[in-house]
Amino acid sequence: MTPAPGPTRRTLADGRHIFYFDDAGTTHTRTARDLRELPSATIESQMRYDVLTGEWITMASHRMTRTHLPTTAECPLCPTTLAGAPTEIPEANYDVAVFENRFPSFAPAQDELLSANRFGPDDRRAVGHCEVMCFSSDHTASVGELPAERLRTIVGAWISRTEELSADPSVEQVFCFENRGEEIGVTLTHPHGQIYAYPYVTPRTQAILAQADKHFQSTGRSLLADVLAFERQDGARVVYAGEHWSAYVPAAARWPIEIHLAPHRDIPDLPSLNTEEREELAYVYQDLLRRIDSFYPGIDRVPYIAAWHQAPIRIDRHLGRLHLQLFSILRAPGKLKYLAGSESAMGAWISDTVPEAVATRLRELA
Ligand SMILES: [Zn+2]
Structure with a gap:
């Protein structure tokens, strides 16, 4: 290459x-x-x-x-x-x-x-x-x-x-x-x-770091690595299992379509990826976008947000772990998931999808 x-x-x-x-x-x-x-x-x-x-x-x-x-x-x-x-x-x-x-x-x-x-x-x-x-x-x-x-x-x-x-x-x-x-x-x-x-450090990252710190204090292990290991072993929500990367629908997904993509190696950010990981990422990133685009019959461009979570640069780097959060707010053709009173005012999420069913659909689209 x-x-x-x-x-x-x-x-x-x-x-x-x-x-x-x-x-x-x-x-x-x-x-x-x-x-x-x-x-x-x-x-x-x-x-x-x-x-x-x-x-x-x-x-x-x-x-x-x-x-x-x-x-x-x-x-x-x-x-x-x-x-x-x-x-x-x-x-x-x-x-x-x-x-x-x-x-x-x-x-x-x-x-x-x-x-x-x-x-x-x-x-x-x-x-x-x-x-x-x-x-x-x-x-x-x-x-x-x-x-x-x-x-x-x-x-x-x-x-x-x-x-x-x-x-x-x-x-x-x-x-x-x-x-x-x-x-x-x-x-x-x-x-x-x-x-x-x-x-x-952004609020979502701070929340993840606080959970990761609790997990580290009680087990000595990385929270995000343990979640990835659990999902790969369980398999029910896995949508992609590659050599260096795996993707799964998170067990507590908030959005109508949501995928997390994580490297198998513990690394904090994109610059830490080696040559093989970069090569597979170029493939799997596009593969997941294509699956989202074909998720709903009759629509060929589904709105999405692709968000890279990287560890903070100066603090708590050992608690952060690189992952992609890929999600869509479209819950059916022509229908958006709006953040209503419970989500907007209270931060209390109500999802009307089942993560295992979303994962099944995403696997069918491979
Ligand atoms: Zn233009």
Whole structure:
């Protein structure tokens, strides 16, 4: 296998970085310049501490003006061609391109106190990074249909960006994810994902770490590794059993379709994957997306969220373990699982599916 070339780093008109990740075996020079006249972006995100829950809430009011469902001709994620207006990506074609979001929730800056909070930590600038990752030049493509080589490039790009963002001392956790489908609030239909580098450890990760710590204190073992071992042995909810990875519907799934994909080796994050694990991941990731897309008869593109859980960078790394949480909020054709009173107000989940039945359906779609 020819290794993919490293990313080519370029700068956009307002100073933001863009990185081109090309498929193995291709040779592009990536020299196109961004000829737009872009004013520098005003970013006013702040973080406030919710003393009632112990969680940080980010207020990013400048995001109200961001691009919302543009026509294909105005898509900012398409390559720049002579026929149309310049976009965020100056090249005339690309394989995978990653650039800093012009409307970020978190932005690099000095950590700055904004005001005193008499009950908790003081309000701060929301320091961090938000990047957009485009998976294809083709506006109508979907990740489930891309060539196998592109999936390898995508895995390589997640790893490369996680490595670089983890080196920023203001970053505590790096989150690579994809939201697909207007039903879940995606404002651009071009196939793309995002990367958030948070200045704190997120609430779901904190909850998992607290459970993992309890388990470690009482057994001396890793919670996430023990769950994986149990699911592989039990088999009732397993949907994929590979050489280096297994996927299963979690026993207490919250969403109508939910799959967890985990490596067999205990590793904290994507950069820790070895060559064989990366190769199988490129295959199984696409395989699972295809199964989700064909889950409901009559629908060929099911909305989904693909969320990479990586261990925090600085604290409790031994308790975290890499896994993908892949889920859909579609519970039947045309029907979404809404977070109603019990879920939204109380955080008390009611699911109307049975995980074992969802796993059976997902196995049939192999
Ligand atoms: Zn597009």
